[in-house]
Amino acid sequence: MTEITMKASDNLNIVIVGHVDHGKSTLLGRLYADTGSLPDGKIEKVQAICRQQGKEFEYAFLFDAFLEEQEQGITIDTARTFFAWKGRQYIIIDAPGHKEFLKNMISGAARAEGALLLIDALEGVKEQSKKHGYLLSLLGVRQFAVVVNKMDLVGYRQDVFDGIEKEYREFLGQFKAVPQQIIPVSAKLGDNIANRSEQMLWYKGPTVLDSLGAFKKEPGRSEQPLRMPVQDVYKFDARRIIAGRVTAGRVKVGDSLVFSPSNKRATVKSIEAFNVEPLPVEGHAGQTVGITLDEQIFVERGEVASHQEQLPLVSTAFRANVFWLGRKPLERGRRYQLRVATKEVDCEVAAIHRIIDTMDLAQQQGSNVVNRNQVAELTIRAKVPVAFDLSVSFEATGRFVLVDEYDIAGGGIVTELVHDDQEFLxxxxxxxxxxxxxxxxxxxxxxxxxxxxxxxxxxxxxxxxxxxxxxxxxxxxxxxxxxxxxxxxxxxxxxxxxxxxxxxxxxxxxxxxxxxxxxxxxxxxxxxxxxxxxxxxxxxxxxxxxxxxxxxxxxxxxxxxxxxxxxxxxxxxxxxxxxxxxxxxxxxxxxxxxxxxxxxxxxxxxxxxxxxxx
Amino acid sequence: MQHLRQLEDQSVYILREAYKHFDNLAMLWSMGKDSTVLLWLARKAFFGHVPFPLLHVDTSFKIPAMIEYRDRVAREWGLQLVVGQNKEALAAGMNSSMGRVTCCTALKTNGLKQLIEQKGYTGIILGVRADEEGTRAKERYFSPRDKHGDWDFRDQPPELWDQFKTTFPPGTHIRIHPLLDWTEINIWEYIKAENIPFIDLYLDKGEGTRYRSLGCAPCTTPIQSTAKSVDDIINELRHTTTAERSGRAQDEGRGMELLRKDGYM
Incomplete structure (x- = not known):
């Protein structure tokens, strides 16, 4: 049997991004076909639809679940699909590259542990190639490979590849992003996807699948100081359980906890769980836990539990890099709902410092609005003090979303604490x-x-x-x-x-x-x-x-x-x-x-x- | 095992977010393997309790063993069960011979819509998985439905990190999908790891056939299989390249896309 039958002992969320029509769906189709991960009859079924519609079969069609897509020839939304290769299950998020669909790309990338960024060898580095590269960095996806596709259309020439590599590395270097690999491929013909290309003997690096195999599971957030944002407090029976996800570090029975911003303190009496014998004595980063405390203190959703030695920051204001996806532009002075971890609070944009043009990273100042799909540096002011961290130190408590009316309309990372006049008190x-x-x-x-x-x-x-x-x-x-x-x-x-x-x-x-x-x-x-x-x-x-x-x-x-x-x-x-x-x-x-x-x-x-x- | 625990953590987180944000919340339970795992995860999330009702949209064409199983488990686990049925359509003689999509729309989609409207639910938790079929791969964890229950798959709100769509205009509701990242094998591995009681229609009882996916009796066919235990099923799935829902007639052609746009589960 092939690799698909091996037990997947590991898994990784991957997103595929890049400019529209640079071949993301084709690459995905090829990855499935070459790893033997397609259900029986799937190719035949799609080929039949193609014949019926008078089109040439393409690997990309394998993931076009909607009729509209087959008509437009582009993938519409973040599709979650799976394939297994060499003991690892890959959850692939096929993020579309069309400009209108940036929010789907961001939804996909926000969940990714690694990324493949496609660039068309014939077209070269385009607007979305840059924007997606920048956003991956902003979203915290540090592990990615650049895939230069359609090498067959440029005669597999090394000088074309070298030119793209140089240009794109320079761009990424401006915000200190470094790709794991830059790989020349033809997704359509299968060069350097699973098998090494016979056409590009000048390329000595890994194939796309080898490159994915070298991606690591996320680094040990469990070794960081504890952060556990309170999600809810339950009293279904005699136990009063404080539920939350440990986003960093470890929480242990007997730990003395501080809840910020209320500064309430208590000791962990037990870690509760259903159908687990004996009860756990520790919870680590990534786990959703429920704890009971030795004392009946009043804590509520939105507070962050930590140890006293390493407290989160508390303020009503912070500076942040934000990408905006809202239908209406983001306006200075307008009310939004801020969500940091589990805290939900009204806020306003106190200042728009600059808009960042992701094409050339030029900075444009003096704007009172941030338009859809723009990235900006802002100061956000919340109605009440909020516990948070800088995103360079903590991932989950260092990022946030802004809700406009009913929808999540933007997201960002905290870059700086802004001191307010209540700081000393x-x-x-x-x-x-x-x-x-x-x-x-x-x-x-x-x-x-x-x-x-x-x-x-x-x-x-x-x-x-x-x-x-x-x-x-x-x-x-x-x-x-x-x-x-x-x-x-x-x-x-x-x-x-x-x-x-x-x-x-x-x-x-x-x-x-x-x-x-x-x-x-x-x-x-x-x-x-x-x-x-x-x-x-x-x-x-x-x-x-x-x-x-x-x-x-x-x-x-x-x-x-x-x-x-x-x-x-x-x-x-x-x-x-x-x-x-x-x-x-x-x-x-x-x-x-x-x-x-x-x-x-x-x-x-x-x-x-x-x-x-x- | 570590992967299963990660899936469990994510699902539990989603369930707790749903419970926190929706005053009138319910979970759909079809007694199949997925929604039974979902039910189990709710007990995990709420420490042995299920703090919302379980809905079953009864088409009247379910396999009888499923109804027996439903009532037994509901009794044993102290569940609050709400059964809905499109009685009007049944009285008018609706059945699968009138067209599968027509029948599913009337008895399941409309049955569910009637239930949501009657009870005023604002959040419905469902056990759909992204790997089941194409349209489900496009879903968000928190997926809005408009006043008619319709799904605008082309303009879905973004979903970032652990932040979900939990606010919505009056008259609309949100579908919540905690199992989106699970695969069919994950479901069975979890059933095994947690020793979750499941309906034995999924097992071969000596006739060389079993159900791989459960629906209404007329539109669901068993597969050829000699899997007699969870281990056998897992082993079989590791070696198959046949789609899970190949025994489900509603998936033929463009069936599921059309159904789901209009509010099918």
Whole structure:
């Protein structure tokens, strides 16, 4: 029997890319035929259709599943097919090269562990040859061979091949990409595919199949520091399982984990699995796992678990290289959904630094939009802090997609952390949380006992908008309902905790806001619902509110903005009250919001049963 | 073995993404080997639980042993089973003699569409594999269907890394395909590795024939085979160059392309 009958002990995802009509489907058909991987009768069936349609048979037709394709003569979408050769199963993604179909090429290449990039010897290096080469690099496909096809059409001449090799290597060199091999072939006639060409004795390198055989499985991501983005939290039975894929490193029973950006910490109690005896004690990169923790901490989808020594970056902003596939151009200032690993959050494009022309890698500046199929360097700003990595260090947590309306419209890699104004406070909070000494009573114990979670109700706005009055009303209402609530009036800090501040420091609000935030943090740790106003900060309420948010993170903050006339509320405001206020209605709205956010989980008097997996 | 575990991890990841993002989710279960492996993977993903209903579109022409198997497994594993049937078409006498594509469209495609509409499902998990036949090779893991259940295969949204299409306009739904990367051999190797109970129509019981692919009785023919165990099947598949669905009449000509564009599974 041939190689196909050997047990495939290994597998590799391969993508075939290149300019339209440079022979990708033909190469694929040839790879199948030469490895004996076609089902019986397949060639005969396609030959029959060709006869019927009055066409000459081509290997390319083997993969044209749709009638439209046979009419157009091009492959339409990423087709997944398989063949086996010398103990390895190849999952081939036949990526089309037509310009309109770039998104399919990208979908294919994003899953690939290796690539073959085709260039037509007769036509030479074309636009898509360059674009695909550049995108492979951007998508992180470092392992690829360049296949110079249709050598039969140039009389198998070495000088033609050498010219293409020189030109293309120079292009790739500009972004430091190096192909494994550059191979002269004729896919149609089978030269240098499985068998060495009799026509090109001047070529001493490997055939296409030998070259594929030399591609390695991806390098050991398991040896990197741990990254495990939380996918979901399950409570189907007595176990509270945190599910996620380990994207780098290893997670072991007994490991102390930090969840970013919340900075929550806990120890891995068990790794759960179905139909596995005994249960595993470790999960490594690539595996989807479920862990239980020694403590009932509140973590949710989007956080990234790591070890404390090697934390991911946290910020609201980063710089990135992005390719855009959307129907509408990407616009500066427009809202998109950002997805980094499992985190989904609203974002905007804060700056378009430049558009990169993939034809000559020239950079074009001063654009406010990125059009479909363009690549650009951007700064992205998210609504809340996100945990991520630079793509040079970590693959999975260093890349992201942007969703426009309902569709994934672009993808990119993180190139740089952008510092935001909360950086110092965020670091303070992180260090403080790591060093925090806990008693026997945990946050969840308090929540069970009190029948509600801790939260901050923060009322912002200018002077005389009724903030204090509303704050007092909410406090009174919550306490009347049997909740544990406390009005933290900033004025009370002035002559005590803030007594040492100079006039200048009082004027700037920054240090006052920091102290206020730390006091609020202490109070919410006691399990209270803290009601506060930004009264002491005057018109700097927006900055103060942001600082308080950073310091109490990840406790929920319910933000209410009050003003006499309509005005712009600070970012992330939940309820806007402008004009004359109906305080009873406002209180009702705030209580509703507290319920919606899971702070007031059930009615008073009911036995507290918290659903942790919100 | 390592490859099987990688496939398992990817499928489990997809199932968990589906469960997280779709409030009204269901899984199609035809009791065949693929959707039974899919069901098993759901139990893997959710630690022994199946937190969504299983749908069976009953054409009334299924092989009786399949229905017995369905009810037994559903009972033993505590599954929530939803059976749908295009009763109108059956009452009007629909059967395969009226044309295979016509019959599949009425009893399966339309049966499924009716079920989706009645129950308002926004996500349907299916066990289709890319290597089964050409149109399935073009699928995404998360594949949108419009208001009529139609599939626009020429303009599919991109699918990048582990990010899938999980948002969609009202009135449309998403087909989710966790088994896309599995091959027929992978399915049997996994059944063996996990010791998954499967329906014995796939085995030869001494007559020298077995089913390789299961569908409706009138349109599915057994193959010549003496495979009496999972090991025999795996061994047989390693040596065959006959297509898996060669016993499925609906694949003839352009059947599957036409069916799938209109919302067939």
């Amino acid at each position: 965020r670091e303070e909070a992180r260090q403080r949380d790591f060093a925090w000494v806990k008693g026997e009573v945990g946050v969840e114990d308090r929540a069970q006992q009190y029948g509600h979670r801790a939260a901050i109700v923060l009322v912002t706005g200018g002077r005389h908008a009724g903030k204090s009055f509303l704050a007092k009303k909410i406090e009174a209402r919550l306490v009347a309902d049997g909740r544990h609530a406390y009005l933290l009036d900033g004025g009370n800090l002035r002559r005590g905790l803030d007594a040492d501040l100079s006039e200048g420091e009082r004027g700037q609000a920054a240090e006052m806001a920091r102290r206020y935030g730390e006091v609020a943090r202490l109070l919410v740790d006691t399990g209270l619902i803290v009601i506060s106003t930004t009264n002491p900060f005057g018109l700097a309420y927006s900055e103060a509110a942001q600082a308080i948010r950073t310091l109490v993170h990840p406790v929920p903050v319910i933000a209410i903005h009050m003003s006499k006339a309509p005005e712009e509320a600070p970012p992330n405001t939940d309820i806007v009250l402008s004009g004359p206020t109906d305080f009873d209605e406002a209180t009702r709205q705030i209580l509703e919001e507290l319920k919606r956010r899971g702070v007031l989980a059930q009615a008073i008097g009911a036995k507290p049963t918290f659903q942790y997996s919100i």
